[in-house]
Amino acid sequence: MASNSRLSFQDFAAQTPSAGFSDWLAANAGPSWAAATDHPFTKAIGDDTMPTAAYVRYLIEDYTFVIDLCSTLGYLVAKAPSMQSKAKLSAFLALVTSEENDYFERSFAALGVPKETYQTAAQGPVTRQFSDLLLQSAGKGTYADGLACLLCAEWVYLVWGLREAQKPRPTHFYLAEWIDLHAVPGFQDFVGWLRTEMDNTGPDLDPAAQDRLADLFENMCRLEVAFFDAAWAAQDGK
Numbered sequence: 001m002a003s004n005s006r007l008s009f010q011d012f013a014a015q016t017p018s019a020g021f022s023d024w025l026a027a028n029a030g031p032s033w034a035a036a037t038d039h040p041f042t043k044a045i046g047d048d049t050m051p052t053a054a055y056v057r058y059l060i061e062d063y064t065f066v067i068d069l070c071s072t073l074g075y076l077v078a079k080a081p082s083m084q085s086k087a088k089l090s091a092f093l094a095l096v097t098s099e100e101n102d103y104f105e106r107s108f109a110a111l112g113v114p115k116e117t118y119q120t121a122a123q124g125p126v127t128r129q130f131s132d133l134l135l136q137s138a139g140k141g142t143y144a145d146g147l148a149c150l151l152c153a154e155w156v157y158l159v160w161g162l163r164e165a166q167k168p169r170p171t172h173f174y175l176a177e178w179i180d181l182h183a184v185p186g187f188q189d190f191v192g193w194l195r196t197e198m199d200n201t202g203p204d205l206d207p208a209a210q211d212r213l214a215d216l217f218e219n220m221c222r223l224e225v226a227f228f229d230a231a232w233a234a235q236d237g238k
């Protein structure tokens, strides 16, 4: 929705007093939010119907994204206003650089992707846009700008992860563990904290800054969709 036709946070909060700033961001992103969280790629993970070539394409792109995600978290640790916020963000950074990195290494080994390939892969156009948006927002924007982008990326993954976690786990460990990484209580807590942090930060911003965050969040949703599409849509060809 263009910013001139969007429901302002003030009007949203007046209509829905129980909702927070993060609810406004997701509601504003409407169709893109739904397309990202319901993407067929995510359902194929849980249904164990993922074509191997599509998952390999996805994982190689995602590893380049995750490296940039770690840099983004570094920017946010620097900009976070309190020790508590720095602790939450750096704990997540520690997890991504250890447990999640280990997941990638084991998955690439199982899928026969050599180290040289995934460590030096050039980003495709969608991943580059995606990483640029995250890095620019967190690096050059305000703490709230970077937070809005990170919230979108992690919340989208929590929503599909929790939904797919209700199905029996796929047999391939790299599919099963990708669901669990995004559905375990620790990840639920982190996304819950991101929402609370956004809910505490957003309402005090001026309306122009609030609109900027809504644009960032919506653009992130669109890029999440494009990211899944890029791995998924090419599957017939390869």
Ligand SMILES: Cc1ncc(CO)c(N)n1
Binding pocket: 062, 065, 066, 069, 153, 154, 157, 224, 227
């Ligand atoms: C594209 C993308 N978005 C979000 C996440 C969750 O960190 C991820 N791994 N990849």
